[in-house]
Amino acid sequence: MTLALEGIDVQLSGRRIVEDVSLEVPSADRLAVLGPSGAGKSTLLRVVAGLERPSAGRVLVDGRDVTRVPAHRRGIGLVFQEAALFPHRTVAENVGFGPKVAGLPRADREARVAEALELVGLAGTGERDVTTLSGGEAQRIALARALAPRPSILLLDEPLGALDGPLRLRLQEDLRALFERLALTVVHVTHDVGEAFALGDRVAILRAGRVAQTAAPDDLWAHPEDDWVARFLGMRNIRRDGDRATVVRPEAVRVQPGEGATVLACDRDGAVVRVRLRRDDGVELDALAVGVGAPALGSRVSVEVDPAGVVDVPVWRGPLDTAPDRE
Amino acid sequence: MDRHRRALSHAHGGRRHAARAATAGIPVAFLAVFFAWPLVAILRRSLVVDGSLDVPVDVLTASSTREIAWFTLWQATVSTALTLLAGLPLAWALARFSFRGRSVVEALVLVPFVLPTIVVATAFLALLPDGVERSVWAILLAHVFFNVAVVVRVVGAFWAGLDQRLWDAAATLGAGPVARSLRLTVPLLAPALAAAASIVFLFCFTSFGVIVVLGGIHYATLETEIYNQAARLFDLRTAAALALLQLAAVAAVVVVSGALERRLGGARRPGRPAPRPTGRRRVAVVTIVAVSLGLLSLPPLALVVRSLQVSGGYGLDHFAALFDATPALLVTPWHAVLNSLLFATTAAAIALAVGVPAAVSVARGSRGLDALLMLPLGASAAMLGFGFVLAFADPPLDLRSSIWIVPLAQALVATPFVVRSLAPALRARDPRLPEVAAVLGATPSQVRREIELPLLARPLAVAAGLAFAVALGEFGATVFVVRAEWPTLPVAIFRFLGRPGADNVGTAMALCVVLMALVTAAALVSQRAIGRASR
Numbered sequence: 096m097t098l099a100l101e102g103i104d105v106q107l108s109g110r111r112i113v114e115d116v117s118l119e120v121p122s123a124d125r126l127a128v129l130g131p132s133g134a135g136k137s138t139l140l141r142v143v144a145g146l147e148r149p150s151a152g153r154v155l156v157d158g159r160d161v162t163r164v165p166a167h168r169r170g171i172g173l174v175f176q177e178a179a180l181f182p183h184r185t186v187a188e189n190v191g192f193g194p195k196v197a198g199l200p201r202a203d204r205e206a207r208v209a210e211a212l213e214l215v216g217l218a219g220t221g222e223r224d225v226t227t228l229s230g231g232e233a234q235r236i237a238l239a240r241a242l243a244p245r246p247s248i249l250l251l252d253e254p255l256g257a258l259d260g261p262l263r264l265r266l267q268e269d270l271r272a273l274f275e276r277l278a279l280t281v282v283h284v285t286h287d288v289g290e291a292f293a294l295g296d297r298v299a300i301l302r303a304g305r306v307a308q309t310a311a312p313d314d315l316w317a318h319p320e321d322d323w324v325a326r327f328l329g330m331r332n333i334r335r336d337g338d339r340a341t342v343v344r345p346e347a348v349r350v351q352p353g354e355g356a357t358v359l360a361c362d363r364d365g366a367v368v369r370v371r372l373r374r375d376d377g378v379e380l381d382a383l384a385v386g387v388g389a390p391a392l393g394s395r396v397s398v399e400v401d402p403a404g405v406v407d408v409p410v411w412r413g414p415l416d417t418a419p420d421r422e
Numbered sequence: 423m424d425r426h427r428r429a430l431s432h433a434h435g436g437r438r439h440a441a442r443a444a445t446a447g448i449p450v451a452f453l454a455v456f457f458a459w460p461l462v463a464i465l466r467r468s469l470v471v472d473g474s475l476d477v478p479v480d481v482l483t484a485s486s487t488r489e490i491a492w493f494t495l496w497q498a499t500v501s502t503a504l505t506l507l508a509g510l511p512l513a514w515a516l517a518r519f520s521f522r523g524r525s526v527v528e529a530l531v532l533v534p535f536v537l538p539t540i541v542v543a544t545a546f547l548a549l550l551p552d553g554v555e556r557s558v559w560a561i562l563l564a565h566v567f568f569n570v571a572v573v574v575r576v577v578g579a580f581w582a583g584l585d586q587r588l589w590d591a592a593a594t595l596g597a598g599p600v601a602r603s604l605r606l607t608v609p610l611l612a613p614a615l616a617a618a619a620s621i622v623f624l625f626c627f628t629s630f631g632v633i634v635v636l637g638g639i640h641y642a643t644l645e646t647e648i649y650n651q652a653a654r655l656f657d658l659r660t661a662a663a664l665a666l667l668q669l670a671a672v673a674a675v676v677v678v679s680g681a682l683e684r685r686l687g688g689a690r691r692p693g694r695p696a697p698r699p700t701g702r703r704r705v706a707v708v709t710i711v712a713v714s715l716g717l718l719s720l721p722p723l724a725l726v727v728r729s730l731q732v733s734g735g736y737g738l739d740h741f742a743a744l745f746d747a748t749p750a751l752l753v754t755p756w757h758a759v760l761n762s763l764l765f766a767t768t769a770a771a772i773a774l775a776v777g778v779p780a781a782v783s784v785a786r787g788s789r790g791l792d793a794l795l796m797l798p799l800g801a802s803a804a805m806l807g808f809g810f811v812l813a814f815a816d817p818p819l820d821l822r823s824s825i826w827i828v829p830l831a832q833a834l835v836a837t838p839f840v841v842r843s844l845a846p847a848l849r850a851r852d853p854r855l856p857e858v859a860a861v862l863g864a865t866p867s868q869v870r871r872e873i874e875l876p877l878l879a880r881p882l883a884v885a886a887g888l889a890f891a892v893a894l895g896e897f898g899a900t901v902f903v904v905r906a907e908w909p910t911l912p913v914a915i916f917r918f919l920g921r922p923g924a925d926n927v928g929t930a931m932a933l934c935v936v937l938m939a940l941v942t943a944a945a946l947v948s949q950r951a952i953g954r955a956s957r
Contacts, residue, residue, distance in 0.1 A: 146857050166860040167868075173861040179854040183876050193862035196872065244863055 096157045096247040096280055097122050098143065103152035105138050105304075112138045113149070114304040125274055125281040127295025129288065131327070135304040136284040140250050143282060145169045156248065167196075172246035176253040178233035180225040186212075186236055187221030193244030211239035214273060231262045238270075242277070249274075251283040255290055267293050288328055292316075300324055303414040316344070323411035331381045340410050345369070347404020348382035350390060353397030356380075358390045374398060442783065446791055449780035449837075453794060455819075456834050457801070460809025464669070467812050468662035481663035491667065494643040497558065498626040501565035505622050506615065508566050509573025511710045516574060517581035519707055520696040527711055528574075534718055535571035536945050537938060538895025539631030540912040542568050544919065544934045545721035546636060547927075548728035556638040564632045567721055569622045570714075576621065580614035582696065613682065620679030627675060628668075628802035630898035631912070635919060644668040645804045645898070652808050653902065662812070665805050672802055680793060722938065729931035733924070740932035743925070750917045750926060752907045755933055758914035762894055763940070765910055769832035769893035770886055776833065777840030777885065784841055785848035795841050803835055803898025810903050827903045828910070832893035839892050840885045847881035887948020891941045911937045 098120040105113040113135040120126045128136050141147035143154060145166035154162045161169055180189050187208050194204040212218045215235040220228075228236060234254060241249060254270070255263045271294055274281050285291050291298045292312040299309040300320075308320035319325035322333050322340035332343035350356075350370060359379070360371040368389040370382045380398065390396050468478055481487060516528055534542065546564045547555050554560060588610070592602050633646045642650060644664055652661035699707040732739045744755040751758065784792045810831055814821035821827040855877070859869045897912035904913055911933055918930035 144857075144861050146860065166857070167863050167865050169861075170863070171861065173858070175854050175858065179852060179858050181855060181858075181873060181877075192859065192864070192872070196859070196862065196864040196868050240858075240862065 097155075098248055098280055098282065099155040099158075100139075100143070101153045101155065103139065103142055103149045103154070105135070105142060105147060106150045107138070112304055113142070116152070116301075116304070116306055118299055118306065118309065120280055120282060122280055123278040125279075125283065125294060125296045127291035127298045128282060128284045128301055129291040129295075129298050130286065130301035132286055134301040136286075136301050137252050139301070140173070140252050140282065140284050143248075144171055144173045144250055146173075170244070170246055170248075172241035172244065172249040174234075174237050174241045174249070174251045174254050176256045178230075178237040178257075180228075180233055180236060180240070182226060184225065185221065186217075186223045186225055186228070189225055189236060190221070190239045190243050192240060197244060207243045207245075208239075211243040212236075214242060214277075215239045216269065230258055231266060234258065234266065238273075246279075248280045248282070251281065253285055254283070255287075256285070270294060300327065302327075307411075318406060319408060321409045321411040323413075325406075325408060334378075335410055338410050340408050342406045342408055343380065343400055344404040344406070345381040345383045347401040348372075348380055349399045349401065350382045350384060350396045351399075352390065352394070354395055355397045356395070358392055358394050358396060361389055361392055363389075372396065372398060442786065445779045446783040447779075449776050449783070449791065449795065452776045452837075456810075456830055457806070459819075460806060460813040461669070461801070463813035464662055464665045464805070464809050467658060468666040478659060478663040478666075481660050482667060487664065487667070490642050490644055490647050490664075491671075493641065494627060494645070494671075497561060497565075497641075497643065498623050498629075501562050501569070501626040502619050502623045504562060505566045505569045505573055505626075506619060508714075509570045509618075510577065512570070512714045513574045513578040513581060515699075515707045515710045517578040518696055519699040519703070521698060521707065527715065530715060531574050531718065532571045533722075533942065534567050535569070535575075536891055536941055537568070537722075538897060538912055538941065539568065539629065540635065540897045540915050541725070541895065541934045541938050541941075542721065543632045543635035544915060544930060545725040546632075547919070548931060549721045549724035556636055556640070558637075558641060560636040561629075561632060561641065564636055564721075565622075565626045565629060567718065568632070569625055570718065572622050572625070573618045576618040577611060577614045581611060584610055586696070617679065617682045620675065620682050624672070624675050624679055628672060628804075630802070630804050631916075634916070644671070645802055648808055649804050649898075649901065652811070658812070661808060665808055668802060668805055672805075725931055725934055725938070729928065729935045732928070740925075740928040741935075743929050744932060744936070748918075748929070750921050750929075751909055751914055753909065755914055755918075755929060758909045758911050758933070759936055759940075761908050762911040762937070765828050765832060765900075766890050766893035768826075768829035769836055769896075770889040772829060772833035773836040773840050773889040773893070774882075774886055777837045777844065777889070778882075780837070781841045781844035781848055781885075784845045792841075792845075795838050803896065804902065806834060807831060807899035807902025810899065823905070825908065828900055828908065829893070831899040831903050832896045833889075835896050835899055836889040836892040839888045843885045843888055844881055847878065851877065883948045887944045890948075891944045894941055894944065895937065911940075 098118075100116055100118045103113055103116040104111065116135075116139060118126065118128075128139060130136050138147060142149050145154075145161070145164060145168075149162065152162070153160050156169070156171075181192065184192070187205075190211050191204045191208045194207045199207070208221060209218065212220060215238050217232060217235050217239065220232070220236075225233065225236065234257070238254070251270075255266055258266060267290060273279075274294075281294075283291075283294050285294075295312065297309060297311050298315055300307040300315070302323065308315065308324055310318070315324075316328065319328060319330070319342060322335065322342065325333055325340075325342045330342055330344060332345060332348070334341045350372065356372045356374045358370060359373055362369045362371075366385055368384040370384055370389060372380045372382060374380065382398070384390070469475055512531065516524060516531075537545075542564050546560050546567070550560055550563075588606060589602055592606050597605065627643075628645050629643065630645045630649070633641060633643050634649070637643075637646065644667060648661050648664050648668065651657045651664065698704075729740055730736045730738070744759070747754055780791060780795055784795070810821075810827060813819070814827060821830070851874075855873055856869045859873045860866075864872060895912060896910075897916070900910055901913050901916065904910060909917065915930045915933045915937070918926045918933065
C-alpha cells in the first residue's frame with residue numbers, strides 16, 4: 096500500500112515539532128527518515144500510526160484519508176525503540192495480541208504466532224517469559240508482534256537504537272531480507288546514517304521539523320542539498336564561501352606518497368582508513384583509503400582531487416546552522 | 423489557518439481538562455465533606471462562642487495543658503531518636519549486602535508496622551514484667567518496635583539506591599573507612615534520615631493506642647487527652663481547644679516532613695548488585711539481623727503465649743471465651759470480629775473508590791491533591807474521630823446513629839495509604855504499552871481490559887489489602903464514633919483491657935491474636951493472590 100503525508104504540521108504544548116512535511120512512500124518501498132535527535136522524527140511516525148493528531152495536513156493510505164482514523168483501526172504496524180513488550184504476558188501472548196483483539200479464532204491465532212516467530216528467527220520461544228529475553232531477542236519479538244496482524248505498512252522507531260556491535264548489523268541484515276520477502280511498505284526512523292542507507296530505498300532527511308532532502312542513498316551522497324546535509328552525512332571537506340559551499344567527498348581525494356601535504360591523522364574503521372591531511376597551502380582535507388598500507392602518520396603525500404567528487408551547494412543558514420558535526 | 427489550529431488544540435485540551443477535573447473531583451468532594459468539615463467543626467467549637475471569636479486562652483495556657491504538650495513533644499523526640507538508633511544497623515545490613523533470605527527478612531521487618539497499635543501496645547503489656555508494663559519505657563519501646571520498619575524502609579531503600587561506586591571512588595582517592603563514613607555516607611544519607619525521622623516523629627506525636635494502653639492514667643499526650651476530655655469527661659470545650667493545639671502542631675510537622683520527603687526524589691538504581699558480606703562484616707550482618715529479628719519477634723510471641731496462658735497451665739480457654747457473653751461488651755467478642763470484618767471491607771471499598779481516582783490525579787502530577795490527601799494521615803485519628811462527633815451530630819448530616827460513620831472514618835484514615843501505594847505504580851507505567859496495543863488494533867476498552875488493568879492488578883490488590891488492614895486495626899477514630907452495640911476488634915480489646923481481672927486481660931490477648939492473624943492474612947493474600955496475572 097502506498098503511504099502519503101501531505102503538509103503535516105504538529106504542535107505539542109505550543110511548540111511546532113513538525114512543519115509542513117510531505118512525503119510519499121510507494122507500495123513495498125522503504126523510506127528511512129533520518130535526522131538528529133529532536134528533529135521530530137518520532138512525532139512524525141506517531142502521526143502516521145495514529146497516536147498523534149496533526150494540527151494540519153493529511154495522512155493518506157492508498158489515497159484514502161486516514162488522518163482522523165484512530166490508531167487501532169489503521170492497520171499500521173509499529174515497533175518502538177526499546178521493544179515495549181507487555182511484561183505480564185508470555186512471548187506467544189505478546190505476539191498473539193494483535194490477532195486476539197482482532198477476534199481471530201484460536202487456531203488461526205496460533206498459526207499467526209508461529210509464523211511471525213518463524214519470520215524473526217525465534218520459532219519455539221512462545222512459552223518464554225518476556226522478562227528473560229536478551230535485548231536482541233526482545234527487539235525481534237517486538238517485530239514479530241508488529242507483523243502478526245499482517246500490516247501492509249510497518250513503522251519502525253529506531254529499532255536498532257538499543258543494540259550495539261555485531262548484533263546490530265545482523266538484525267539490520269535480517270530486517271532488510273524480511274522487508275523484501277514480505278513486500279512491506281516501511282517507514283523507518285533513525286539518527287544513524289549507516290542504518291538509514293542500509294534499510295532505506297530512499298532517505299528523507301528531517302531537520303528541525305522540516306524535510307531537508309529526500310533521495311535514494313546514492314543520490315543523497317552524490318548531491319547533498321546543502322552544506323548542512325553534507326556535514327550531517329559525515330562529510331568534512333566543506334568550505335564556505337559566501338552563500339555557496341564547496342563539498343569534496345572524501346572518496347574523491349586520492350593520496351599517494353609524494354609531496355604537497357602532510358598526514359595529520361589516520362583512523363581505521365574496519366577496512367576503511369580515514370586519513371586527515373594538511374595541504375601545504377594550509378587547507379585540511381579528509382581522504383579515504385582502503386585495505387592495509389595506508390600512509391603513516393606525519394608522512395608526506397601528494398593529493399589529487401577527482402573533479403567528479405566536488406559538489407557546489409548552497410549554504411544552510413536556518414536553525415541548527417552549525418550543529419551537525421558527527422565527530 | 424493558525425487560529426483554526428489553535429482552536430482545535432484548545433478543544434482537545436479542554437476535554438482532557440474536564441476529564442481530569444472529574445477524576446480529582448471524587449476525592450476532593452470526599453475530603454471536603456469528611457475531612458474539612460469535621461476540622462471546621464473543631465475550629466468552630468474551640469474558637470466561636472455565641473457567634474463571636476473567643477480563643478480558649480485559659481485551656482491553652484493551663485499548666486496541665488503545658489505538661490501534656492511537653493510530654494507529647496518529649497516522648498515523640500526520644501522515641502524518634504531511639505528508633506533511628508535501632509533501625510540504622512538493620513538498614514545498613516539490608517541495603518548494603520545481599521544474602522540468602524534477605525527478602526524474607528525485609529518482609530518480616532515490615533510486619534510490626536502493619537500491626538494495629540492496640541495490638542502492639544497489648545503485646546508490650548504481655549511482654550514487659552509488672553512495674554515496667556505501664557511506664558514511659560513501655561511507651562518508648564512500643565514506639566521503637568512499631569516504627570523500626572519506617573527507618574529500614576525509607577533509609578534502607580535510599581541507601582541501596584546509592585551507587586556503591588561512590589565509595590569505591592572515595593577509596594581509590596585515599597579515603598579510609600572513617601573518612602568514607604563521615605564525608606560520604608552521612609551527607610548522602612542525610613535527606614533519607616531526615617525524612618524517616620520526620621515520619622516517625624509524626625507517628626509518635628499522634629500516637630494513640632500505645633499511649634492509652636501503656637500510659638495508663640499517668641501519661642497523656644494531646645491525642646489521648648482529647649479522647650479523655652471528650653469521651654470520658656464530656657468537656658467538649660477543652661477537647662476542642664486541645665484539638666486546635668494538636669492541629670497546629672501536626673500541620674507544622676506535616677509541612678516539614680513533606681518538604682523533607684520531596685528532597686528524597688525518586689528511586690535510583692544501584693550501580694552494581696550488593697555484594698555478599700565477608701569477614702568481619704559477615705559477622706556484623708548476621709549479628710544485626712539475628713538480634714533485630716529476635717527482638718522484633720518477642721512482643722508478638724509474648725502475646726501469643728499470654729493468650730494461651732490459663733490458670734495452672736496452657737489452654738484455649740481465652741479463645742473459647744470469645745463466644746461467651748461478657749459484661750465488657752453488649753455483644754459477644756466474636757461479634758466484634760464479625761463487625762470488624764464488615765466495617766473494614768466497607769471501608770476498604772470506600773478507600774479504593776476515593777483513593778484510585780486520587781492516585782490517578784496524583785500520578786499525573788497534582789501536587790496539591792497529594793498534599794491534601796496526606797493531611798488525614800497526619801491529622802491524627804483521635805482528632806478525626808472527635809471532628810466526626812462534632813460535625814455529624816446535627817442535620818444535614820446526622821450520622822451519629824448511622825452504621826456508616828465507622829467505615830467512613832476508617833476509610834478516611836486508609837485512603838492516604840491507598841494513594842501512597844498506588845501512585846508510584848501508576849507513575850511507573852510505560853506509556854508506550856497502551857500505544858503499542860492500540861497500534862496492534864486494540865480498542866480503547868480492550869487496551870484497558872487487556873493491558874492497563876492486568877498491569878495494575880497487583881498494585882491494586884496491595885492497596886486493597888493495605889486499606890483493609892489499616893481499617894481493621896483503626897482505633898483512634900473508631901473509638902470516638904462506634905456505637906456500643908457494634909464494637910470493632912480494637913475497641914473490644916480496649917474495653918477488656920480496661921476491666922480488672924486476669925480473664926479480661928486473657929480475652930484481650932486472644933482478641934489481639936485474632937486481629938494480628940487477620941491483618942497478617944490480609945497483607946499476605948493481597949501480595950500473593952494475584953498469581954499469574956501479575957507476573
